[in-house]
Amino acid sequence: MRIRTFVTPAVVDGETAESADGIAAILFDNDDAGTGRGNLLCTGSIIAERWILTAKHCFAESHVKQDASKIQVRVKSKSYNDGGGVIQVDDIKWRTNHDIALLHLTRDANSEHVRLASASPVEGSTNYIFGWGTRSGPQGAPAKELRRATITVADIDDTDGYGVGRGIRSAKGNGIACSGDSGGPQFKLVDGLRYQVGVTSAVWVSGNACVSPMWSATVPTSLDWIKGVAGL
Template sequence: MRIARLAPALAIAALSVLGIAPTASAQATPVPGTDVQPIIGGGYATNAPWAARLFSNGRQTCSASIIAPTWILTAKHCVSGGGLSFRIGSLDQTTGGTVANGISVQSHPSSDLSLVRIDRSVGGTYARLGQPGSVSVNQTVQVYGWGATSQCGSEANCQSRYLKVADVIVTGGCRDAYNGSAICARRGNGITAGGDSGGPMVANGAQVGVASTSDRQTTTAYTNVTAYRSWIQSIAGV
């Protein structure tokens, strides 16, 4: 069953983008195994070699994934601050993996997607992108990010040091922050929050979405990667 667009009753206007303004230092959460919950709920990821933490002018702002040796996939609303850099392939945003700088940005004209070219070729495992029709309503999928761990006063102050993962349940098609095609999902064992923007939604091992908006309680919208495969391939070759 392919995703159908949700009825207008879904109030996307009530959702807000998941990026955090790079204006305050962030507080890392304790090491995995403590009772502080990542995302809001969910748990700590154990295997995500394609994961990338996005920094803008040295401050943590969003999540992302590496999809080819020199290309990062993230949300368009995450790249406007400039001075982009990434820590790639580490579950800990403060150490390990490979650090690379963004040298150019290609943003989709009508959806919340951007491709960032980095200044070096990074080997390893890249996120495999899904094809149209690979996500269905009521399917349980996984979402990843380093975002806020609670509905704190400033989401910049409760970011997770370690990559998080949560299950969400697909409810249908909707629109992202730029009115692009998106996949909406309801909370499973967790929900996305500020700083999870740009992070992947994964279905059966393939990335099918990029985090765009969330109400931090019950509903999140991910730009539908499968709907923009030809655009991604024309730029990144995958």
């Protein structure tokens, strides 16, 4: 999770998610046996059989960069380190000046895909975030099971964590994002269906706690780029 530069130095609170449909755990530096029981890097969403949408800073600001050989994803499991299936990543694409990245998988995820929103959410509306991030501050351990939280949209014309790309600023509902939730989806509900409007990018940190507000990169702003790269 990027910390906004103006801050003084798992989904916190929230609740256990009912399922991991459309959500992927992004792992790095796994063991040689390829079990996928490595370190949780970030969270992502499955937008097509071989494409994961997530945050650029997960890679650009870590030792990973664009070395896809260091990355695997786990799909179809509420646990980031057990169950489901583990798939190797063979390419990492990221968008200039936006906290948006796409991971290409070596095989099909065989999992439910998320719907991508073409319009931003309404200010004041309740949205939902998902992730395996720490529940006890930026230095804590990942959540054992996928969690979700409600958040309230405060501003749809803010910036993402880089302060350049368009972003959605949201206030805490029953929870807020923290380290490890980066790259996870922010959903709005339309007629009972969820549409991804944001990619978790940054959160306000006070002391050793992730607190409100948080920022997400705006998916509709990057929709043409996403579709072009993924061939959607």
